[in-house]
Amino acid sequence: MPVAPPRPKDLPLTALRAFEAAARLGGFAAAAQELGVTPGAVTAHVKQLESTLGAPLFTRTPRGVRLTALGQQTLPAFTAAFDALGTAVNDLRSAAAPRTVHIATLPAIAQLWLSPRLPALRAAAPDITVSITALETPPNLKRSPYDLSLFFDDTAQGRLTPDTIFPVCAPALAARLRGPEDIARFPCLSDATWSDDWHLWSQTLPDPPPIPQGPTFSLYALAVEECVNGAGLLIGHETLVAAHIADGRLIAPFPQRLTLERGLRLWSDRPLRPGTAARFVADWLRRAPFPSPAPTATHP
The missing domain is CATH 1.10.10.10 (Winged helix-like DNA-binding domain superfamily/Winged helix DNA-binding domain)
Known part of the structure; x- marks a missing residue:
């Protein structure tokens, strides 16, 4: 038995x-x-x-x-x-859906940097489907279902552009500013992700003015829209507000700018083999032109 x-x-x-x-x-x-x-x-x-x-x-x-x-x-x-x-x-x-590319990115990057580039990407590769997931922190690409990660960080490899910050505001508000000392007279908007932006930028001034506490937004893109609406000044991240400056919706009223150690970075923890959809999208995004910022505004 x-x-x-x-x-x-x-x-x-x-x-x-x-x-x-x-x-x-x-x-x-x-x-x-x-x-x-x-x-x-x-x-x-x-x-x-x-x-x-x-x-x-x-x-x-x-x-x-x-x-x-x-x-x-x-x-x-x-x-x-x-x-x-x-x-x-x-x-x-990837083998089951070889022409689909999954990108994880910060909500602000998804709305203000990536989304405006998608129409041109679709035109360049109509057979590729790009799926975007907005996350507050970069995922572990070895464990998560994303092909590419697009976030601000301090790693040089894969960097697309530095992160340069400076105040921005609507044109009507800019006309009422004579210099950085006037910041104290207007609301200073901020967002939860980059809550120290105003402090970092103000240290570039020889005599930093007091920064009035204005509304705080959980989404940077919403803070940008409120800034366009004239709600106050906001620290602009050049990579994210360049299009708004180029078309005149926002103005940089002061010349002082601060380039941070971090930058916008695109990377993958897995090899992107030539000929794959993920490799095409990554290469295309690295070559995608950045909107040219308008010259910094000056006021008498």
């Missing part, structure tokens, strides 16, 4: 993924954000895995968690395995 002993249970894949993300990112909250679940779910998965193994993977402290020796020993292999799995999944997805 054949013997059929019960097979030992496999370790649950979701728990292994939660452990790897928490270990790699240094915490359950960061892992939850990457995996798109709650921190409580990550905690439960890790506890389940530790219970199944009969050994702890993390040491809990009032300041957070840290890996045990067992966790440190096993993390590199799991990271490599999930990276390989992510690559295989993305290769499968």
Whole structure:
């Protein structure tokens, strides 16, 4: 009579993924954000895995968690395995839809930089479908379903343009400004993503004026539109407001500009093979002309 002993249970894949993300990112909250679940779910998965193994993977402290020796020993292999799995999944997805390109980008870049270029891109490659997802932070391209990432960061490789900032406003408001000291008389708009813009730019002045607190917007594109509507001054990111300046909707009333260490960067964590749709789109975006900013306005 054949013997059929019960097979030992496999370790649950979701728990292994939660452990790897928490270990790699240094915490359950960061892992939850990457995996798109709650921190409580990550905690439960890790506890389940530790219970199944009969050994702890993390040491809990009032300041957070840290890996045990067992966790440190096993993390590199799991990271490599999930990276390989992510690559295989993305290769499968690309093979199933070879003429579709998925781009992850910041909402402001999607609305103010990428969207105006899409008609010309469609005309250049009508057989390619470009899908855009707006995210607040760059995704892990080894694990997520995106071919290209387009964000501001401080890495030089893949940079399209520097990030230069300066105040902008509607023409009617610009006519009432004589110099940077007049900023104190008008609302200064800001957005949640770049909340320190005004402080950074004001340090270029020998005598920085007080910056009145104006409305704060969760979307930079909305702040730009309100600036066009005359609601106040806004720190413009040249890459994003160049078209508004070129057509006169916004004016740069002062000559002082600040170029930050970061810049607009387009990259992929996977090789973009020649002849693929993702490679074509990436090359096209790198060659796409930037709108030429109008000369800085001066006032008597």
